[in-house]
């Protein structure tokens with residue numbers, strides 16, 4: 687099944703899973719801290735999903751956002767959210783790999799785009815599109831699968847609402863399944879593809895980016911006080927996901 691069909695099926699449940707505490711207090715906190723002051727920034731949100739980050743960056747003072755996603759359903763969710771609470775976010779349906787003549791933008795966001803590359807060529811293409819969309823000095827910021835222990839099987843983070851399964855072999859391009867657990871026993875799964883952490887950085891550099899780096903998730907101060915001590919420790923230690931940054 688391709689990504690479009692996968693997300694067309696699970697769109698609303700994915701949006702629900704985006705409210706899990708680790709999303710807010712680790713993922714969004716880390717990404718937004720990396721972004722710093724975005725007042726007046728022009729932002730492109732690659733693989734925007736339902737516009738979770740587009741809305742958050744508009745709230746933080748961005749001048750405009752353009753979200754691009756391959757799933758009609760995810761784009762529709764973003765547009766619906768925009769109708770009920772207008773922020774000025776714009777959305778377009780399409781494959782990031784096919785995007786041409788975008789921008790220039792000050793910041794590009796790639797929240798779980800790169801781990802959708804099925805081939806190294808596609809991974810390079812995503813990086814090239816991001817590079818071309820930015821003005822000189824612009825920044826690409828993202829969050830992504832980060833697998834340091836391929837072949838370790840099933841990692842259970844059910845306390846945080848997900849499990850990570852695979853890759854079955856330490857071979858790049860192998861599938862990784864994320865199973866998300868929702869209230870009332872509901873769940874859904876998505877499939878990413880395994881690339882070594884260094885491969886991501888190599889492809890970003892090959893596309894022209896400099897100062898490319900991974901950043902472990904950090905815990906927001908309000909997250910630390912809102913949950914019992916140690917609640918996020920397993921995720922912070924195992925680091926199944928991480929943020930990254932790159933400069934044009």
Ligand SMILES: C[S@@+](CC[C@H](N)C(=O)[O-])C[C@H]1O[C@@H](n2cnc3c(N)ncnc32)[C@H](O)[C@@H]1O
Nearest residue numbers: 689693733734735755756757781782797798802
């Ligand atoms: C895990 S979701 C992340 C959504 C959003 N960035 C977020 O953080 O909430 C991944 C999204 O990537 C989109 N996607 C996957 N491959 C894509 C591609 N080649 N071009 C555009 N969107 C893609 C899917 O449709 C899905 O909405």
